Amino acid sequence: MSKAKLHAPLIKLRQRFRSFLDRNRKKAFAYPYIIWMALFVIIPILLVMVYAFTKAGIGFTLENFSGINVYAPVFGRSLWLAFLATIICLLIGYPTALAISRTSARTQRIVLMMLMLPMWINFLLRTYAWMSLLENTGLINRFFGAIGVFELVNSIGESLSASWTPIDHFQMINTGGAVVLGMVYNYLPFMILPIHSVIIKIDPFVIEAAQDLGASGKTVFRKVIFPLSLSGVISGVTMVFVPSVSTFVISKLLGGGTDMLLGDLIEMQFLGAAYNPHLGSAISLIMMIIVVVCMSIMNKFGEGEETAVVM
């Protein structure tokens, strides 16, 4: 057999291998990350599931879930406070995003920078700063004292009932309201930014067309702008609700740690005194499911609206 003949199939094989490589080379760029995801995204979540359904020394069990109704109030409180924070963020964030989108391009750039700047301050510090504002002897109460708000309230109170106990501060810190305030404060930019980015992409001619066809300012907003900005609203709501429902820092700092939230409960099971990663995993799993369900309902709602608009 000649040398060339011997090599021909080899060369062909090499060529085929090369073209295979050519097609797959770019795909192959993703392989390291796919392995990474398997190791550090998939396996950890599977581990949470395994832990949730087992107990040390027993193996498979549903015990972690059967005892969980004790924590129903914690679930309820977390969902309620996160819901409130999300609604407030939406009520403040949407008009703000709309107002920003109506300014000049230069102003918009500066305003967006200013929105992101506070995020560069460590969020623990931002939350901590509220403590000094909200405390009983904090700056807001001092301010109220200085302008005589408490005297006014006391005189009104005394005239209404004889048994009025005079107050010298409003209780603001260590309340549910303070926790909601902390959530709104920390996550408001996450509501404004996605809504703004969707609104500025709306074709101005669409709005003009609606106006030409006789729609009033309100109708244009209700029938054109709002439906078209819904995808921004949905991502804003997600970006506020998810961290709000799972926070443990805000509730510790501003809620005084008395009213536990889901985050506190989970943290306690992993790093706190009540070390029980199995129970912690079960609670985490339920929280994940709640979040996924909430989000898919949101997305369904969004899709429906969009098709309604198309029709």
Place this chain on the structure above:
Amino acid sequence: MKKNKCSGKLLMLLTFVFLYLPIAVLIVFSFNDSKSRTVWSGFTLNWYKELFSDRMIIQSLEITLLVSVLASLIAVVVGTFAAIGFFNMKKKWRSPLLTINNIPAVNADIITGVSLSLLFVSAGAVMGFDLGFGTLLIAHISFNIPYVILSVMPKLYQLDPNLSEAAQDLGCTWFQTIYKVILPEIMPGIVNGLLIAFTMSVDDFVISYFTAGSSVQTLSMAIYAMTRRRISPKINAISTLLFAVVLVLLIVVNVRQAQQSKAEEKKQKALRGQRAVSI
């Protein structure tokens, strides 16, 4: 319409007062001549002096910067290549992979932190390592990569598909195509991803808290430990410094961007003029 605009401006102003009020308080009280965080007792720079002699804080700042720089750089390299890879896959493969990619970005931080800590603790028990800088770095890279991919992907979709073919026709090897054509085109997305990743790393507390163990401490963890006791105004001082640095950086970036977009506008105008002439 005029009234509308005015109320819009007012709303923006109120939102910014709300966002900046606590930060202003934080900064003002970094110059306060007592430990109180509500009573002003005079101007001092003492807290800044003490800050630089506090080994615990300086060390945690070093750890934060080190882990943020390393994690965002590694995440940008891995993430950019992964984005190119995903982009060249069939949709059948791409969609589920992107969904998995989104998990850490969509999931609550505490879940990401807890699940990684379960992995590290159980793997550490088998292989004999403890939570520490290594696990902290892996955790940061993991939650950074999704943001890199999310900011690089759109740029890839914007690419003209003929571009890389043209490059290859003109004699580029496949590697040169990526290196000389694709990468420069998607560079804004890469830089954006790097910045987001770095910000995320610096700001992260929850995931670090669960994955760093007790031997290393990031700045956030140090601050958290201090809030459990009583924060010293030293922390106010360091956040004022960080704020100043970021402010200067943002102003520089903003000025540069304004110049760039002005140049871009001019170019567009010139092009439009040409087109009008040719028509």
